[in-house]
Structure formats: C-alpha cells, structure tokens
Amino acid sequence: MNFETAALYGAIISKDYAEDFFKLLVNYQDISASEAASRLSLHIQTAQDFLENLTELKVVKKTEVFEKKRPYFRYTLVQTKLKLDLDLSIFEKENPGEGLSRLIREKKENGANFAIARNGDSFSTVAVWEGKGRERQEHKISLTTPQGKFLFHLPFPQARPMTISDIMEKAVIEDDYSKEIQDIVDELIKLDVIEVL
Amino acid sequence: MFFERKTKSQNILKTTWFPFLSAGIFFGVFSLFGPGPAFYTLGVIYFLASIFPFVTFLKTRNNGYLAVALFQIFAGLVCISAPPAIENKNDIGLIPILLVIMYALLMVVAYQAFNRRLRWRGEEIFELAALPVEDIGNSFTARPRPAGMVPVSKTEMIRFVDFVSRNLIAFPFKEENRVVFVLTLPGNDLPYLFGNKKDYSEDTWVAVDYNGNITVNITEEDYLLFKMDLDFDQICQSLGDVFGEFLQLSKDGKDSQIIDRMNALRLNPFN
Numbered sequence: 001m002n003f004e005t006a007a008l009y010g011a012i013i014s015k016d017y018a019e020d021f022f023k024l025l026v027n028y029q030d031i032s033a034s035e036a037a038s039r040l041s042l043h044i045q046t047a048q049d050f051l052e053n054l055t056e057l058k059v060v061k062k063t064e065v066f067e068k069k070r071p072y073f074r075y076t077l078v079q080t081k082l083k084l085d086l087d088l089s090i091f092e093k094e095n096p097g098e099g100l101s102r103l104i105r106e107k108k109e110n111g112a113n114f115a116i117a118r119n120g121d122s123f124s125t126v127a128v129w130e131g132k133g134r135e136r137q138e139h140k141i142s143l144t145t146p147q148g149k150f151l152f153h154l155p156f157p158q159a160r161p162m163t164i165s166d167i168m169e170k171a172v173i174e175d176d177y178s179k180e181i182q183d184i185v186d187e188l189i190k191l192d193v194i195e196v197l
Numbered sequence: 198m199f200f201e202r203k204t205k206s207q208n209i210l211k212t213t214w215f216p217f218l219s220a221g222i223f224f225g226v227f228s229l230f231g232p233g234p235a236f237y238t239l240g241v242i243y244f245l246a247s248i249f250p251f252v253t254f255l256k257t258r259n260n261g262y263l264a265v266a267l268f269q270i271f272a273g274l275v276c277i278s279a280p281p282a283i284e285n286k287n288d289i290g291l292i293p294i295l296l297v298i299m300y301a302l303l304m305v306v307a308y309q310a311f312n313r314r315l316r317w318r319g320e321e322i323f324e325l326a327a328l329p330v331e332d333i334g335n336s337f338t339a340r341p342r343p344a345g346m347v348p349v350s351k352t353e354m355i356r357f358v359d360f361v362s363r364n365l366i367a368f369p370f371k372e373e374n375r376v377v378f379v380l381t382l383p384g385n386d387l388p389y390l391f392g393n394k395k396d397y398s399e400d401t402w403v404a405v406d407y408n409g410n411i412t413v414n415i416t417e418e419d420y421l422l423f424k425m426d427l428d429f430d431q432i433c434q435s436l437g438d439v440f441g442e443f444l445q446l447s448k449d450g451k452d453s454q455i456i457d458r459m460n461a462l463r464l465n466p467f468n
Contacts, residue, residue, distance in 0.1 A: 106340075108336060113339065114340040114341075116341060116398070119374060120372070120374065120375050120404055120406060121343070121406065121410060152341070153343055155430065156336060156338050156342060156429055156430040156433070157336040157338055157429070157430075158334050158429070158430065159336070159428075159430035
C-alpha cells in the first residue's frame with residue numbers, strides 16, 4: 001500500500017460518522033447515497049463523497065440503476081476487513097553512491113541566516129526566505145544537534161567542496177546520524193542554500 | 198617588513214576629532230566671552246573627557262589609558278587655575294607644578310600613542326590575517342567557521358585573555374565554555390567599554406573554547422575593509438590561525454613577539 005492510499009483510508013476512518021456508516025454498509029445488501037444520508041442525518045453530498053472514496057479504494061462497488069429513467073448509484077460492501085499496511089522504510093535515505101559521497105558546499109549569496117547554538121560549536125536554526133514580494137516568508141528550520149554540527153563545518157562558497165561523509169568526520173558525527181544529515185542536505189539543496197558539485 | 202596593505206585606511210578624524218573640537222570650542226568661547234570662560238570651559242571638557250580613558254583603563258588595565266586620564270585631569274586643573282593667574286600675574290598658585298606634571302604626562306601619552314599602545318588593534322589583526330591570502334573571489338557568507346585548534350588550559354586562557362585585553366588586541370567576552378574575542382576598530386569600542394553593548398553577534402569575533410577549538414566570524418562590514426575581495430574561506434581560516442599563533446606564543450611566554458608581529462606592520466598610529 002502506498003502512502004496516498006493509506007492517507008485516504010485514514011481520512012475515511014477518521015470521520016466521526018464513519019463507524020455508523022460502516023454499520024449500514026455491513027448490514028445492507030446495497031444502499032444509495034441519499035438513503036445513507038437520510039439514515040445518518042448527513043448532507044447527501046457528504047454521504048456521496050464518503051461512498052465515492054470507498055469505491056476508489058475498492059471497499060465498496062457501485063452499480064448504476066434506473067428509477068423512471070433517472071440513473072443513480074447503489075453501493076455494496078465488498079470488503080469486510082480493512083487492512084492498513086504501510087512500509088515506512090521506503091522513506092529511508094540511501095547511504096552510499098548518491099548519498100554520502102556527494103561533494104557539497106554552501107551556495108554563494110544564498111540569503112540563508114544561520115543562528116549559532118548556545119554552546120558555540122553548532123547551529124541551532126537555519127532561516128531561508130521563500131517567495132517574492134508580499135508573499136515572501138521566512139522558513140525557519142530547527143536543526144537537530146548532529147545537523148547543526150554538520151552545517152557548522154559545511155565548506156564556505158568557493159571553498160574546496162567536501163563529501164558529506166568527510167564533513168561528518170570533521171564534525172565528529174557518528175554514521176548512525178547519516179540519514180538525518182542527508183535529509184537536511186537534500187532540503188537545503190532544494191532551498192538553494194547548498195550546492196552539489 | 199615590506200608588504201602591500203590589504204585593508205583600507207581608517208578616517209583620521211575618527212581618532213583625532215577630540216583635540217580639534219576642544220580647540221574649536223575654546224577659541225569660540227574665547228572670542229565671545231574672553232579668556233576666563235574659555236579656560237574654564239576647556240577645563241570642564243578635559244575633566245569630562247577623562248572619564249572615557251579612565252573607563253578604558255578600568256576595563257582593560259591598559260596603563261596608557263591611565264596616563265591619558267591623568268593627563269586630561271591635570272590639563273583640566275591647569276585650565277581651571279589659569280583665569281586667576283591671567284587677571285593677577287602674581288597669583289600663579291600651583292600652576293607651575295601642574296604644568297610640569299601635565300607636560301610629563303603628555304610625553305608619556307605621546308610615547309604610548311606613537312607606539313600604537315592607545316589604539317585598538319583590530320586593523321592590524323585584519324592585516325596580519327590578510328597577509329597570506331592571495332586568492333580573490335567574492336565569497337562572503339554570514340556564518341561562523343571553525344578554524345582549527347590549539348590545546349589550551351584554563352589558566353593559559355585566563356592569562357591570554359588578560360594579555361589581549363591589556364594590549365587592546367580584542368575585547369573579550371567570557372562565556373561558560375569559551376571566550377569570545379571581539380575585534381574592535383578605533384572608534385567602535387565605546388559601546389563595549391561602557392557596557393551598553395553585550396551582544397557581539399553582529400561584530401567580527403574569534404572564539405576559543407576551553408578545548409582549544411577556534412571559531413571565526415567576520416561581518417560583511419569588516420570584510421569590506423579589505424581593498425579586494427579576498428577569498429572569504431581563506432581569510433576566516435587565516436584569522437583563526439593568527440589567533441591560534443598568538444595563543445601559542447602566549448602559552449610559551451613569548452608575549453612580546455605578539456606585539457612585535459603587529460608593530461612590524463608599521464601601520465600609521467593615527468589612521
């Protein structure tokens with residue numbers, strides 16, 4: 001199951017009328033949106049959206065029927081067990097290759113503002129301005145201690161670039177933190193604060 | 198030592214405005230109200246002006262500033278004693294003694310000034326840092342940079358802080374785990390001396406923690422003091438190296454060599 005599907009499941013189940021809705025679906029052979037809405041005192045559009053989402057997830061199937069030439073849909077429950085199975089390990093950063101061996105340094109005139117931490121040997125936040133004109137907003141990222149130490153040792157613009165692993169070594173950061181280091185590096189590459197060479 | 202200066206000269210008025218202003222006020226009052234009020238006014242100016250060098254002496258223990266404060270106090274006393282003597286030539290009171298002391302102190306102050314002992318040495322530190330940097334390229338970034346390590350004990354650090362402060366090399370801020378040395382240019386020291394500026398984050402500083410780690414921060418304003426766009430990474434590293442070297446010399450008891458290195462630059466003592 002991908003994340004979007006899981007998110008849709010979550011959104012459906014979290015509705016305060018979801019339990020009562022499923023009770024109807026389990027006990028009725030089939031039901032229309034207007035019948036469900038009247039039974040549960042919901043707006044017909046709310047019931048319609050709920051049933052359409054379940055159809056998209058293949059929890060119910062819809063059948064078009066006609067009443068005096070006017071078509072409408074009836075919904076039948078086809079799955080009585082819902083299983084939410086989401087593998088979060090797919091978000092893990094890959095380590096070697098594209099990861100720690102990338103040569104990086106700070107990008108010239110990036111406009112980022114690094115705030116030094118109390119201990120003086122790392123940064124606590126990095127603030128970047130996003131957008132233009134009136135829409136311009138400060139995006140402040142709070143850093144974990146290893147991230148702050150890492151950025152403290154990031155080569156300056158035009159300085160000799162270093163690999164992520166070399167910077168980590170220089171900043172005395174253990175390999176266990178490599179994933180969160182790569183996360184902040186990727187984010188700052190996206191925000192044009194770090195450049196990859 | 199012959200070298201090409203890499204920092205811009207400071208405006209001479211920054212350090213010489215006081216005598217010019219005092220003379221202007223003296224002659225202005227003299228022409229309007231006569232010699233008596235003019236000497237009294239000048240005397241009051243000297244007394245008030247002695248506060249600044251006295252505070253500098255208290256904060257830094259720089260003996261030169263004690264001499265300046267005493268000179269200004271005695272110059273003030275001479276000025277206050279002058280009007281009665283002008284009116285009655287026989288009533289000179291203590292003026293001859295005051296004049297002798299004042300001139301003696303003036304000699305001391307002049308000697309100290311010509312030897313750059315009354316001037317914050319930020320400019321010389323920048324010049325020393327810029328000496329080995331040749332690469333050019335505008336690469337300024339407003340963030341501190343780690344710049345090496347010099348093992349140091351707490352006692353050695355305390356001694357170094359005292360030396361740096363007494364010789365007006367930098368203004369030290371003692372923190373829990375490190376000492377931050379703020380580089381001060383002439384004319385920019387007042388807020389720190391009078392204690393109404395405690396946030397150094399907008400200034401150029403070099404921090405040394407008690408493990409000996411050196412961190413350097415150079416502001417854009419100070420980076421623009423250099424005549425050319427020196428490689429920012431190298432200039433930060435070099436500034437850290439200068440402090441590392443000073444700290445090492447201080448540890449080895451070779452404090453005089455630190456002063457010699459700065460004096461060897463032979464920068465003009467007044468601008």
